[in-house]
Amino acid sequence: MIESTAVRYFRMVTECGSIKQAAASLRIAPSAISRQVQGLEEELSVKLFERGARGMNLTDAGHVLYRYAVENRTQLDGLRSRVEEFDSLRRGQVKIATVEGMLASFLPDFFVGLSRDYPGISMSVTAVRSRDVAEMVGQNEVDLGLIFGRAPRRDLIELARMRQSVHLIVAPEHALAGRTSCSMNDLAGLRVVVPDPSFGIRQELDKACAQASVHLEVCNETNSLAFAQTVVARTELATFLPRDTAMPSIKAGTLVAIPLRDKRLEATQVTLVQLAARTASPSTRLVAERLIAKMKEAED
Template sequence: MLSTAMLYFRETAKAGSLRRAAEQLGVAPSAISRQIAKLEGELQTALLDRRANRTTLTPAGELVLAHADQVLQNSEALRGALQELIGQPVGTVRIGSIEGMVSHFLANNLARFQKRHPQVKLQASVVGSRAVLEALQEGRIDIALAFNLPERHAFREHARLEQPLCAIVAPTHALARRRSVSFRELEGHRVALPDRSFQIRHLVDRIASKTQVSLDLVIETSTLDMAKGVVRNSDLITFLPRYAALHEVSNGDLCAVPLQERDFAATATSLLTMPGQRQSPASRALLEMLATSMGRYGSNAVPRSDSGNTRVQK
């Protein structure tokens, strides 16, 4: 466990200033300053370089922060191991996810998990696929949901949800009743697309380049919800896997028309952890729930065993 002084130092280092750390901890900045001064006195070295706009770590501070992070990680592992003895998951599970999996899949599963394990705290962050993978590699999250992994990667894949990319349109759109559509048929169509911070945008751009199709990009947005909302109320098209618009499609607000070019318009969302990273009982319970749910989410969902081999669904 961390002492109060060490805890205050860690929060200040993470926040980058005494003021922000005080806001997050709910204490006065002067109290944090006194505790850090006490810690520096005990260690007989300066830990923070206090400047006008930002507080940065000294080399000694970097070492102490790494120690504090390790102590917290070990404490969490100890709590998990003790609770495993009595079969009761506790602690905190941190999950990072791409936006397309949040509104229906992840939100429903986290609510269900919390009802089953009310003593477990969940921290969920929604960022782009690249940022999710970086957070997993750096140990800032325990579980990741990422889009279209490269063929060679260093992650442990527990389940994968594979679906074709779809043209997402309003029910009144001319394409709404189609069973499928060729990307080449969309030449010149007006579209709303997520910006290039999304892997799905890069996929759409690659398909357009490969098919030599020119789309009329009239709205570019930093959220998938905005793209879906615009499409729902216009004749524009956006592109998503069906699961990313499942709630709207199920309610009849949008239609998902699969692209015919499945050989290079396929999508896959993977449930990941880092190999060798010890998972707490709570984290393992959430992993199992998410993997099972992904297996039920569509006919192309592919659960994976611990060894990484595909399990055949019956």
């Protein structure tokens, strides 16, 4: 319930000890307060104050009303805080650092839903390598980060993880395009364009190849996953990416994703991280909650 003028004036008189002091505090005429208090007494049919030389003292009925007034004020302050938070929830900018693979499908789809439901919230998205994402989050330069693999720093907390299995990516005309899956041994001698060694994908791929004693013929290295996809779509070369990263090209029919039967490459994941010591804004909490839900939905 919103605090009425009469109840507010009554509360102030009680706390100040007199109508004169309450009027000074509220910067209004004492007569205005007297009329409101008198009207309140008439409405309730009770006497609220005993008026004496030392000021105004509450009657038993006055004590009951004062307890109500204080509780009502506390509830009103809480309501105001929730309304203000709800307002700030619908406005603001959230800064996200991410690995490049999330830019092709996952984050654009997420942004479409966010902008539809919360048009006052904007996202600032920076694409960097996984270790740089962790560094930016750790240095408090961004609110949230999407990294490949697990959090590499102790000051980061993992909010959610999403499986992003590495697939073999080829053009539809490639000799392996019709396969339902491939083992690492099937890839021996395969001509490839691969992410450079700074990418977590490349690091996991090298470990899988070493474990299976498989040698790939690396024709090109790149620090751009988009460039790797373009080359693969136009040549006989292959590359290795999570399916979501290549999804736009897969839907367009220019690339094919083939699952790999390798435990290491099947288990690769993307992790949503936040600085443990950072106090998140309402809009950041909302974006984080929606990202967590979308990542869980992708897992299911």
